[in-house]
Amino acid sequence: MRRVALRAGFVFVLGLGATAFPISAEDTKPTKDPPTTAPDWTGYVFVADVVGEVVKADDKSVTLRITWLEPQQKNGNKNNNRPKLSQNNRNFRNPLQGNTNRQNQVQLKEQHHDYELEYLPQSLVRSKTIPPKLDDKGKKVPHTQKEFDELRAPSGVTGYAANKLDLVPGTILEVYLIRDKSVSAAKATEDDLRIKYAVILGKAPNPPKDAANTGGAKPDDKKKKN
Structure with missing residues (x-):
């Protein structure tokens, strides 16, 4: 009986000691393992995919700045309307690529618009390329097969496992972008769009000047859209 009491007391002391030590930066990262199976998207329908630059992000949404390429009218009229994502307009520019417009007869003007896009509980953040693994000296080392399999999980999902904190x-x-199937295309609005996958392509050398790193802070009560 005395031995049991001593063991219980030892466990209690260890518990107190664990709470006394500071948590390292590594420990503050989410430790939830990637899902072993792909999320169920049967209740949703695909709407569009777009490429843009993160202005701010938290655990509930991402504000994405998209650069649209709009043809200039010969009569000089200016069109600065905010394109609808639901139209799946492919006339946007990938910030990691140069201007691909080679046709001199068509003059394109860049227009920037911000969109606040919300996650679903099953939304996943992924990376287009496998994240580098560094040793204690900062040198790149190869991943083990187990690490590679964990980064690729779940099966059937694009890219490699990443985290909302990476955005x-x-x-x-x-x-x-997807929307709930219960919302018809005729009645759907931009507010019905949700993130299915957010895939990291790279990092811009010069982030937006008005970018705000919320660091996981709570989103604003009011959505701000340009």
């Missing part, structure tokens, strides 16, 4: 201002992101 800092200046991150170039490809976002796959």
Whole structure:
């Protein structure tokens, strides 16, 4: 009986000691393992995929700045309307690529518009390329097969496992947008769009000047859209 009491007391002391030590930066990262199976998207329908630059992000949404390429009218009229994502307009520019417009007869003007896009509980953040692994000297080392399999999980999902904390201002992101099937296309609005996958493509050398790194802070009560 005395031995049991001593063991219980020892466990209690260890528990107190664990709470006394500071938590390292590594421990503050989410430790939830990637899902072993792909999320169920049967209740949703694909709407569009776009590429843009992260202005700010938290655990509930991402504000994405998309650069649209709009043809200039010969009569000089200016068109600065905010394109609808639901139209799946492919006339946007990937910030990681140069201007691909080679046709001199068509003059394109860049227009920037911000969109606040919300996650679903099953939304996943992924990376287009496998994240580098560094040793204690900062040198790149190969991943083990187990690490590679964990980064690729779940099976059937694009890219490699990443985290919402990776979406800092200046991150170039490809976002796959979906909406609930219960909302018809005729009645759907931009507010019905949700993130299926947010795929990290790279990092812009110069983040937006007005970017705000919320660091996981709570989103604003009011959505701000340009």
